[in-house]
Amino acid sequence: MNATVNAASSHGAPMAPRRWRVHERRAETADTVTIVIVPDDPSQAIDPPRPGQFAMLSAWGAHEIPVSYSAVEPSIEHTVRSVGPASEAVFELRVGDPLGVRGPFGTGWDLGVTDDRDVVVVAGGIGLAPLRPLVRALVDDDAARGRTSVLIGARTPAEVCFGAEIAEWSERGLTVEVTVDAAVPTTGPRWHGRVGLVTRLLDLVDVDPRRTTAFVCGPEVMMRASVHALGQRGVGAESILVSGERNMKCAIGHCGHCQLGGQLLCRDGAVMPASILGPLMAVREL
Numbered sequence: 001m002n003a004t005v006n007a008a009s010s011h012g013a014p015m016a017p018r019r020w021r022v023h024e025r026r027a028e029t030a031d032t033v034t035i036v037i038v039p040d041d042p043s044q045a046i047d048p049p050r051p052g053q054f055a056m057l058s059a060w061g062a063h064e065i066p067v068s069y070s071a072v073e074p075s076i077e078h079t080v081r082s083v084g085p086a087s088e089a090v091f092e093l094r095v096g097d098p099l100g101v102r103g104p105f106g107t108g109w110d111l112g113v114t115d116d117r118d119v120v121v122v123a124g125g126i127g128l129a130p131l132r133p134l135v136r137a138l139v140d141d142d143a144a145r146g147r148t149s150v151l152i153g154a155r156t157p158a159e160v161c162f163g164a165e166i167a168e169w170s171e172r173g174l175t176v177e178v179t180v181d182a183a184v185p186t187t188g189p190r191w192h193g194r195v196g197l198v199t200r201l202l203d204l205v206d207v208d209p210r211r212t213t214a215f216v217c218g219p220e221v222m223m224r225a226s227v228h229a230l231g232q233r234g235v236g237a238e239s240i241l242v243s244g245e246r247n248m249k250c251a252i253g254h255c256g257h258c259q260l261g262g263q264l265l266c267r268d269g270a271v272m273p274a275s276i277l278g279p280l281m282a283v284r285e286l
Helices: 007-011 085-091 125-140 163-171 198-204 220-232 274-281
Strands: 018-029 032-039 054-058 065-071 076-081 098-105 118-124 148-154 175-180 212-217 240-243 271-273
Touching (some): 065 085, 065 125, 118 220, 212 220, 220 274
Antiparallel strands (some): 018 098, 054 098, 240 271
């Protein structure tokens, strides 16, 4: 289901939520769901967002939350983990239920920097969701770049999202590695895969720092460690793109809730080079 163009609805009233509905709902894990959303009014449809952008979502009667797009075409999808009252309200939505949508907002993953380059994608937990549209684009158009490696970390095997699609990426020629946290007891089917931090997966990738671009998204501590590990392998901070996260409220750079140093992540990010965002993430509680 393609999202058609209507620039006015996207940008004419950025603080006014538009009414969309849940068209499809897929459980990813026990506390994570992917929803496919469509506008109530076809005239409120939007251009496909850029991979890495986000929207402000709200179940009626609940606060808004920023949620990255986990797919941008042919359908618009968001993957939501229930971690608080607002995200739980979106998580609980069923097919046909309405929700408020503002966006898209923010910068996105710059696919242009991957031309003639090797690509390393490093995802931690739910951070795989904002990276999913990027990986899909890389799968669909791999003629202009070198090797693509997708490294995925999760706390437990049961918390790995998009399992069937991850297998498809591997079948389509990407190098895909998945690891789980050794410190967390696992339940369910026995895990026969790798165990350890996602940064250890970089040892399995032949990283040529002269021609590598990296994309990183996940918990802040994981992103700091990944930027450091890539830097140890000679990848420059300007060649590492990361997606920051803060308490976004207005999403248009007015309220200042998402300020990090001199940056407003909703406006200047959320995707930024590690040369800019890395030093800010290194300062705890900034």
